[in-house]
Amino acid sequence: MSAETYAGLNALSEPGEFTELDRFMFESWGYLVIPNVLTAEEAQECLEAATRLHEKEGTTGWAQVGRGFETEPVLDRLIDHPAVLPKVRALYGDRFILQSAWCTKQPAFGGFGGWHQDGSGAYDFKQLGYPIPLLQLRASFLLTDQSLPRMGNMEMIPGSHRAQVPLPQDIRREKADLPIGQVICAPAGSVLLFHNAVWHRTYVHDGDYDRYTMHYIYSPPWVRFSDRFENDKDYLARTTPVRRYLAGEYERPDAPFGAGYPAAAFDDKKDN
Template sequence: MIPLAQPGAMTEDERFMFECYGYIIIEDVLTAAEIDAALAAAKRIHADTTDTFSPLGAAYEREPALAWLIDHPAVLPKVRGLYGDKFVMQSAWCARLAARGEVVGWHQDGSGAYGFEKVAHPVPLLQLRASFSLTDQSREFMGNMMLLPGSHRSPYPLPQDKRKAVQVSPIQHNVLCKAGTALIFHNGVWHSPMPNDEDFDRYNMHFIYSPPWMRRADRFATDAAALAEMPPLRRALMGDYERPDAPYAGGIPEFPFED
């Protein structure tokens, strides 16, 4: 029971699946050449990485092969389908899980300082994540994402004593996917990376989309030179407004969507 979706606009069936599970999966979003380019970029970004798990922010400022994923035509229409026409890319993390590395830790995304579960129940959608797998994860123990479908609706948290375990529930879904797959999920879904028993590092590229008033997490402002290189829609998604208070006051410019 895999919530498979197709590239492009969110259909009613896909929306229903997303609401039930809290995530959808789109296969074959990247071609072999695009995977190679993005993976090479991710490896350059992590040239000095020694930690078992390291998510590095703002890699798209230096690597065009990662920047173009920000408004990928297979994925961005899904984000728009859920948020409407005004949202920003709040952060992006190029995440390496080292060969034979393990950092199992089940959690919901959000803020350690003020958890989203304190805002409302069900946990509101504030960080919609699109994750591109850049290495093969088609078998278990390849650093796959593990998810608890529907857990974004649970008023009851995953028991504390389970959060470091690989197997936590009969309903858990360990995502098996090839490189080039996109996983789109709600911040409220309990998830964790599976250990990586392979002898190669695992890479994922995560993009987090949020309402325009959310504070950015991987940068204070987008690098001006990188911003200048971006096409108009991508630039708008970066949320570098001339007036930082505009997201509250309604002064955000229209986004240059093509339709």
């Protein structure tokens, strides 16, 4: 199958505004692909930052490192990127947090990942109701080229966030192929925005280099952080008010989500 055929199957969106077509595609398939959010130079800078994070942690094999935005300014700037943030706000309203930010590395010649839905290991989101609610909205910035299959792409099962039955256990155990799996093909600098309940996996990687992706996960304000126990105070002092708000740092003068919950910090003139 050609790259053009794969690209034609993607729910393609434009940077910025969350359009009515975006909403229909997201509700129908559970994800959007936004090509060319970052320039080649910006993607390279973010790739270098991602590599530093993993080198500092000494990771091997498939690995992920959290909260890199606290030490890498180029990754901090992606938290409220104007190509993505309006879509997050359209889905959540203006009160949500950055629950986590994971920088993942798939090693050279890496194999298939396992089929899964995102969620909490402590409490399965499907227990909350049907359809599974949007509790983790993931914006994945591709930092290495994934414009062809077998480049460490994400593979999605479109519409599976609405499925009333789980993916069969034998398919999950064997990491088997599915006729309805969609391999996401997009160049470095593109963003995949998807619902936590979409079944997905990491596709095989044939390259002789490590594949990096920077994931930003947005959640309702009462969801606990998953990549940190608290925010770094030095980071909070130097970042912007919007990012500090998204990091979950704000005053709660009476009760956690009572009348004293602060107004949103967004400046629409900048974000739209």
